[in-house]
Amino acid sequence: MRVCFISHSAGRYGAELALLELLQGLLRSGVEALVLVPKKGPLLDELDRLNIKWRIIGYPVWMSRPRALPYRVMRLLKTALMSIRVAQVIKNWNADVVYTNTVVTGVGAFAARLLRLPHIWHSHESLRHNPSQRFDLGEPAVSYLMDRLSNAIIVTSRSVGDDYKHLRNADKIRVIYQSVTPRPNVGNSTSLVKDRIFFQCVIIGSLHRWKGQHQAISALAELVGKNINVHLLLVGDDGKRYRAELVRLAMTLDVTRRIKFHGYAEDPMPLIRNADVVLVCSRWEAFGRVAVEAMLAGKPVIGSARGATAEIIQHGKTGLLYEWENVKELAERIRFLHDNPKESLSIGHAAQQWAANRFTQERYAREVLEILSEVTSNRSGPKVTRLPQNKILDAVAEAKIQSGTSGRE
Secondary structure, eight states, rough: OEEEEEEEOOSSSSHHHHHHHHHHHTTTTTTTTEEESSSSOTTTHHHHHEEEEEEEOOOOEESOOOHHHHHHHHHHHHHHHHHHHHHHHHHHHTTTTTEEEOOOHHHHHHHHHHTTEEEEEEEEEESSSSSTESSSSHHHHHHHHHHHTEEEESSSHHHHHGGGTTTEEEGEEEEEOOOOOOOOHHHHHHHHHOOOOSEEEEEEOOOOOGGHHHHHHHHHHHHTTTOEEEEEEEESSSOOOHHHHHHHHHTTTTTTEEEEEEOOOOOOHHHHHTSEEEEEEOOOOOHHHHHHHHHHTTTEEEESSSSSSHOOOBBBBBEEEETTTOHHHHHHHHHHHHHOOOHHHHHHHHHHHHHHHSOHHHHHHHHHHHHHHHHHHOOOSSOOSSTTTTTHHHHHHHHHHHTTTOOOO
């Protein structure tokens, strides 16, 4: 089976790491893969290491921060034009199925329709839980197109699947939790934890109010006020405005000396292993890779009881949950682990065993391969030899009509 994968970027973030995990598993099952990306990035080095073919085609995304209408129209026109180019590449490579690894771009779906090939959409993102990102066509129109232009829609959690319950063909939705491969422990970070005199919390993610770093700082202040020697490490890209807000908050609460901004870490595992607890304070997560990586490292995780985090963590068994924005409850959870080191160790161990058995590469690839086999076996009609160039714009126009929107976000 030959599968052409469409990635919205060549970075090394959550969706791209999940793609690499999937590719490694599928290769062992004899699947041939071609990966298309819009520009250069570190993902390409990883693909080379796996001996996977890739091509750079400058197709755009159709989801980003809100932009003016003329910009969005031009980007949609580019999406239509680049879909024809993508279709030509897929046709020349003689793919059996097209697999779009994100909802952020639609070129793969349009190209598959032009070629009359099966198409799978893998939604690592929520349609509705990302206020800083908007679809150029609006969410109703994109939902319609995803339903119309896919044979199956894979979602990373039941929480993401809820975004698609309104689709006419909701039976297309398949929940598949991605795999997370444990990273090797280089060095002896355990001794650092034993020798440290303070309780170390770490929160990993881009600096954004959505990720809830302000809650972690406020909870830290609650604990310091009760004479608990606790520190907080914030790991992630600098969002300048929000970082300034966090700095002011720390100064107001008089905990500046107990907080460190680390910045982006390509490999956060040494920081996770050197922590006593990993915090996931996000308002909503589509999957929660950080939580799983912490579990695989044997660390207790405290997460907000929202989105996929609540699916991954079994409260009191494989981690602890708190109500998002309830700072006092978050502080109580941290104090419980601080005051009960044996219980903390037990939760971390239980989490490690559960995650190691649940999020395997073999299981991930097997479940996706079953869907790939299903959609290719159900395929009817010959592949096309000529590309009807007006079909994409017709599909976009139909989506706007069927969704009952003229640009509503």
